[in-house]
Amino acid sequence: MSASRRLAVVALTVLAGGVATQAQIPTRDEPNRGGSLDLASQDPAVALERLRVAPGYEVALFASEIEFPDLAKPLAMTFDTRGRLWVLTSPTYPHVRPDEKPNDKLIVLEDTNGDGRADRSSVFADRLYIPTGFELGDGGVYIAQQPNLMFMKDTDGDGKADERRLLLHGFGTEDSHHSIHAWQWGPDGALYFQEGTFLHSQVETPYGPRRLANAGVWRYEPRTEKLDVFVSYAFANPWGHVIDRWGQNFISDASNGYNYWGTAFSGHVDYPRKQRPMQEWTLTRVRPTSGSEFVSSRHFPDSAQGNFLYNNVIGFQGIKQYRTVEDGSGFVGIEIEPLLQSSDPNFRPVGMQFGPDGALYVIDWFNPLIGHMQYSLRDPRRDTSRGRVWRITAKGRPLLARPVIAGAPIAAQLELLKAYEDRTRYQARLALRDRPTTEVLSAVENWVAGLSPTDPGYEHHLLEALWVHEHHDRVNQPLLERLLAAREFRARAAAVRVLQHWFDRVDGAMRLLAPLVKDPEPRVRLEAVRALSFVPTAAAASAALEVLTLPMDYYLTYVLDSTMTTLEPAWKPVLSTGGRFAEGNAAGLSFVLDRLEPGELAKVARSTPVYHALLSRAGVPAAVRREALEALASQNGTTLLREILAAVDRMDGRPGSSVPSADLMQLLGTMSAADLAPERSAVERLGRDGRNDGVREGALAALIQIDGTATGAWQLTEAAPRLRVDLLRGATRLPPGPALDSLRTLLMPVLTAATTRTATTGTAPGQIPGQSSAPVAGRYVRLVRPGRAQVLSVTEVQVFSHGDNVARAGTATQSSTLAGGATGGHAPRAIDGGLDMAATAGTDPLNGTHAFTSAEQDPWWEVDLGAERPLDRVTLWPAAPDTRNGLHLSVLDANRRVVFVRDMARVGAPSEEVALAGDMSAAIHDAGIALLPRLPGHEADAVTTLAAFMRQPAHRQAAMAAIRRLPPSAWPQAEIAPLADTVLAHVRAIPSADRTGSAFLDAVGFGHELAARLPDGERQRLTSALDALAVRIIRIEAVSAQMKFDLSRIAVTAGEELVIELVNKDEMPHNFVVTKEGALETVSLAAEAMMSSPDAFGKSFIPTTPEVLFSIRLLNPGETLQVRFTAPTQPGAYPFVCTFPGHWRTMNGVIDVARAAVRESAQ
Incomplete structure (x- = not known):
């Protein structure tokens, strides 16, 4: 559907x-x-x-x-x-x-x-x-x-x-x-x-x-x-x-x-x-x-x-x-x-x-x-x-006359197979089952012969006769074939099921089954694809793929995926050895190629579809990708460059295409300007109109390479601030030389002016006049999680137009709705305004606020805003931190043309904001900052410029990373002490709750690198100050298949601020709960009592009781979560436990809280 x-x-x-x-x-x-x-x-x-x-x-x-x-x-x-x-x-x-x-x-x-x-x-x-x-x-x-x-x-x-x-x-x-x-x-x-x-x-x-x-x-x-x-x-x-x-x-x-x-x-x-x-x-x-x-x-x-x-x-x-x-x-x-x-x-x-x-x-x-x-x-x-x-x-309706079934003649029992009531026919079948097979089947033959083809129930009566044969385990191939060609599609679908049961006893069973994969009715097609899962041959897999030549829906896709998974041992060897498989079925071949891992795909016998797959898949070795390009160039009578550009055009903007398209654009950097020049117009078009960031970046870098100077590319991006960012990011892949030097000449005035107020324009420090990107005109905002057997899960999607969240008034749909989990996963849950899954648990009929799909190929979620409107930004609130597969975000106009795409490598908690419009000055400056270390011969000047940016909070992180990419020997000594003071002040300003993230750790690392270049006294002062601000991280794992944590005791200081990192390496969900002393069993039994509550999963089986001091929600297999924890102020032995029902008796341990002096001496 x-x-x-x-x-x-x-x-x-x-x-x-x-x-x-x-x-x-x-x-x-x-x-x-x-x-x-x-x-x-x-x-x-x-x-x-x-x-x-x-x-x-x-x-x-x-x-x-x-x-x-x-x-x-x-x-x-x-x-x-x-x-x-x-x-x-x-x-x-x-x-x-x-x-x-x-x-x-x-x-x-x-x-x-x-x-x-x-x-x-x-x-x-x-x-x-x-x-x-x-x-x-x-x-x-x-x-x-x-x-x-x-x-x-x-x-x-x-x-x-x-x-x-x-x-x-x-x-x-x-x-x-x-x-x-x-x-x-x-x-x-x-x-x-x-x-x-x-x-x-x-x-x-x-x-x-x-x-x-x-x-x-x-x-x-x-x-x-x-x-x-x-x-x-x-x-x-x-x-x-x-x-x-x-x-x-x-x-x-x-x-x-x-x-x-x-x-x-x-x-x-x-x-x-x-x-x-x-x-x-x-x-x-x-x-x-x-x-x-x-x-x-x-x-x-x-x-x-x-x-x-x-x-x-x-x-x-x-x-x-x-x-x-x-x-x-x-x-x-x-x-x-x-x-x-x-x-x-x-x-x-x-x-x-x-x-x-x-x-x-x-x-x-x-x-x-x-x-x-x-x-x-x-x-x-x-x-x-x-x-x-x-x-x-x-009320007011007569009861039915009880049918006479037991003891009735066989002919009378057969007549009951025409009954309207399902249960009457059910009982009649059982009665006929008890009679001698020879007598029953002889009577069935006569009964069928006496049926009227004009009877509206004629084909259902035939189906009942076929089912009587199944009850007696007797194959009737003529009757089966008659029903496989029935006018009533439901009868055809039921007959396919019988064919599956009798497959090894029906002459030419595959000949009968294969064409039904292309039946006009989708349910018949589904039964046929399902039946093929019981036939372990490559021919059966090839036949199943024919269903892709007709419209698909959720269930057809689900059954095809299941059948092809079951039949993998049959079709994979044929595919890898170049055997005949899915011939003439481009969609079918593409379907199976998409199911292969890059290593498997590289072993498949070569053909045009295989070459295209090798170019469009992430993780394919560069040598294999180049082999595919050269083969296509030879086959098509073109050049390597043209095949690169054609491949990028085919996939640009598609979910999951950012990595392979960027990889292909990287190949342009290995070509000479003379090789690239014949396709300058195509390269410029990709630089201007490419949908993926990596495509535009690679194309603009290639444009500089073709021209031998950055002037043309700079002018092309003058009125398009988003492209200016792409230009600077793409230039990081250029080799040293005159072209890169020309870009530095254009860039430095922009960076130099970034920290001063311009008197003539009155712009704020750091703002570049005219560098605001216009809003994107869109009606649909769509999320896709590319890949096979993926689940798309999102708590909230906010879409802003003129500062207002217009998603709340939109209509949300998604590719499927997962059966399972805490919320039911319906699409509108992602625009209901709820940012916390547990916030509505127990009051909302679906017990939560986030939407999620079932596991499928490229699952999607979409909101229709009702009309095209100017969009400023999109904010995503993921259901949980996810670092495995990025989301593909796209905005479509009223005609469903893609007008904006973004492949996000990571969606992290609590939210991810994607700007569609607004001032691009900060992004331009950050891109320029990142480029500075890659401009050789000007290292000292670069550090001086970057040190100025260090004093601007908005650019401090980018400037810090840029300085660290330059050799310390190039850092001017005069800048070391001021930089050290800036870093220390920055680290002290980071809230304690955020002192386990990469921003904090990077800043501390930079501080230590600066300290190493200071005199002894200054060095000791800085390192001591930095170390005093660090927060301890305690990592605890749920061990796979052992129903236990890897730690049984944890030593902490009373009142200590630390972080608990829970890692779930098991196949079951697990939480982490710290209780008051002596409350392990009480809390755990209270959690088990939640099994009868519909909001149990929404509350992660963590009971609401003062005996729970700290908790981490249920983590699914493979999930990791860090949560801030303040140790109890009173020394003691505090139990920790997983309170998911049945787990607590083995998944527990003790947090030993000691006075500071005691723990330090123990350590």
């Missing part, structure tokens, strides 16, 4: 009363968040009074523990083909006590008289232990008995399981409520079930071991005994999975409340790889969730059909409802009014399903406490005896 389209959907959401209608029942605090127990709803009548349904619906009690004591702690449900409700219960959760035997149960509830209340209950199986999921099928029950998958069956007809058979063993059990759950039959005849993070499964199968670590979705074919990972993704704990009418998967993650279109990340990946983060398909969320369903019931209103429902159990306690919108290859969910909400803090809806009568049935775990991280495992307030089933119906 395009970002603009997705934005329009958001707007429609508000207009339709979606997100804007969330003024619902006020939520109560959980007991561990200051709330009190309210047990009045132990009476189901009170609980019913506290339920509120959307207009047009009503809710009633179907069953409770009052009538049926075995209905204690229900956690999963499904109906059977007789219309009975099966419920799995677990009063044993969260663990069995030493003096008890587990006796969880699978019970069957029946409404025998059709009055909407259960009147009969029986126990099918007991003596179970925390059975987290089950499904009916094949004459029995598939059920989780961690670490096992069991099959239970009633063989004597008494309604009780008397056969218990172990099918699979080895599923992870590290966390009981993360074990295999959310069971669902797919229309393909496979069982799907899921597990959460922390678990490590290794399951033996007849086809070899199957492994999954830290969450995913399993797919099990009971007939073939094949077990495979359907989705390998870093879920928290996915307790929802529902499959729509056309076989599309939708998966909900409980702990964070994210909802995913499961198809898009279900391509093949090899263990232990995980799919990269993917955006949600719903535009809003709550957490934690459990259970999901699509409305597919004629009993419900027409307006509700197809709506997506999911339960939520903390805070908002009820059923959220979303309008489902198909868009591009995927879906978008727009929130509308909740279907159900309760004011009862004990209401915990954990599962739901439409029943055979068309009503929606909801199971209620009923408990004042929920979860076993938020509360003690042995907390006596846990409820172990209650559970309810609620029934939601539509």
Whole structure:
């Protein structure tokens, strides 16, 4: 979905009363968040009074523990083909006590008289232990008995399981409520079930071991005994999975409340790889969730059909409802009014399903406490005896006649595959699954032959017939091919999935699959690209790349990236050896070349696209780059210079192009003036109009080289102060000689005048008359983080016009929205005025203020200002300091022409300002200052000039760096002492909070260099003064994969001012918290209690308590952060700890605070 389209959907959401209608029942605090127990709803009548349904619906009690004591702690449900409700219960959760035997149960509830209340209950199986999921099928029950998958069956007809058979063993059990759950039959005849993070499964199968670590979705074919990972993704704990009418998967993650279109990340990946983060398909969320369903019931209103429902159990306690919108290859969910909400803090809806009568049935775990991280495992307030089933119906609409499925003839069961209700067809498939395969498939053939092609549901009926074949594991290639060519694109997409399942048993499977990559419908293309991930050949990779010849969207790009990653072992060797690959597909070849590291790219067999890639990629060795230029020159019958200029033109201004284009411009400096002269006009054009700074700088330097003097270039930049800066910066690459001397002649009067007031113009000291740059006329401000699998994250973007921040009134969009993290990452968060992610945590529905994308190729964020206007500057507030990949900033006019670009090598905290207009005098002076050390023969004069600039705070840093580039022997002795005094005064003026940055350290280093040239007494005085101002930095690392810090004790002086530098080298997030003496456990347990709070990540799991003395926020893997710390004034042993849940028991240490004399003697 395009970002603009997705934005329009958001707007429609508000207009339709979606997100804007969330003024619902006020939520109560959980007991561990200051709330009190309210047990009045132990009476189901009170609980019913506290339920509120959307207009047009009503809710009633179907069953409770009052009538049926075995209905204690229900956690999963499904109906059977007789219309009975099966419920799995677990009063044993969260663990069995030493003096008890587990006796969880699978019970069957029946409404025998059709009055909407259960009147009969029986126990099918007991003596179970925390059975987290089950499904009916094949004459029995598939059920989780961690670490096992069991099959239970009633063989004597008494309604009780008397056969218990172990099918699979080895599923992870590290966390009981993360074990295999959310069971669902797919229309393909496979069982799907899921597990959460922390678990490590290794399951033996007849086809070899199957492994999954830290969450995913399993797919099990009971007939073939094949077990495979359907989705390998870093879920928290996915307790929802529902499959729509056309076989599309939708998966909900409980702990964070994210909802995913499961198809898009279900391509093949090899263990232990995980799919990269993917955006949600719903535009809003709550957490934690459990259970999901699509409305597919004629009993419900027409307006509700197809709506997506999911339960939520903390805070908002009820059923959220979303309008489902198909868009591009995927879906978008727009929130509308909740279907159900309760004011009862004990209401915990954990599962739901439409029943055979068309009503929606909801199971209620009923408990004042929920979860076993938020509360003690042995907390006596846990409820172990209650559970309810609620029934939601539509007012004034007739219930459905219960379909006769069990015991019906095969022909009648096949007719039920035409039913509107998803759950009726679901049950009919299971009934047909139980019948003899030969009889069923013979009947299916006759049924298909009798279908009318004019029936609006004809192709869906054919699809149901194909799925029956999958249930019986029988390939029907003619029917498959018929559906691959269906008019209904959803049927084609579903048929592609079947082709993937049968790939090794279908004649000419690749011949059938490859053309579908170019199907007119994006969802069919996506299914085809996904299917190719299971075909480990270079031909499959080449076929997948054909999708790039048609329009792409977020999900298509995501799936293509995943497939090409999986198939890398197949296509990379072909590419590197010059084999035939992606022939005639320039976009496809470019796609794979972009995925190669520079070293890999240099080994690829040469071709024109490869040469272009070598020229446009940073990090390519100069010799390889020159080889590419020479090859292109030979191939095109041109010169090396023309190929350089052509390559620069191709990439100039593109995200990530600043380094390679600057590298190419550097080559101009290796050419003679005679070689450059034929292209003078092209060089001048780049110097004047180039978009990248490095391009303009290189071109202007080359212009001086061509002319043999700086006069022409100086005149060219006279009325363009920004170009004057580029000229001076570019000149640093020129060799000594007359041309550079001519530039010094022009420059020195400018620098000399910089510290004096000009009487004739009245300009301020340092200001150059007429050197103001005009504002940039722009409408769009765009940020891109170039590269593969990058995340763009920004807290705030401010765009100023005439001094006003006009971004706040703009419209923000971005390439994707990350599912995960603390804020939801929506684009408008970067223009909401919030500069601190934690500032709105707990009050903002998205719990934060910064925007971020999912990990993708070249992610972008953009603000549309509504109209073109003069822009002065842009200020960026990054979400965190980032030194790995620079942001590419561009400004576009109303016609989306680029009018300004800037590649930033670093975006640091707290903000980065990019000037688009204004006085350029300071920038011109700084560029001139930097050039002075590179003008040989005038070193002493240069130091004198630079010493004058040292007295101007605005230029002190630049002047200091310039002097240090000159040999100390060239420093006039008369300047040493005054410079030393200036440096000492400067260092003393730097606030203590800033005395760990490079500016402070550079100044101290310069001071020591000056001291070395002073007499002994003066030297000792200066060095002592400088040393006294230094601030100690204590570096502490989170050690990779060991759940510990590298330091266990830190010695400091009482009241000492120092800096803690936290370095996260682990794969988990970590924080750093200092507590009062003896408060380690109290603070850590308070942090663990935050798990149930939606703002826990926003607050970095740091509890608000006076026992916390100091803290550093959660750092992601690879992050480093320095924070100022004042040691406690009282001597003692103060614990430090990582309070991220589960980390504190091993990630801790002690800060020993001693009186100054004690620490000094110890050191």
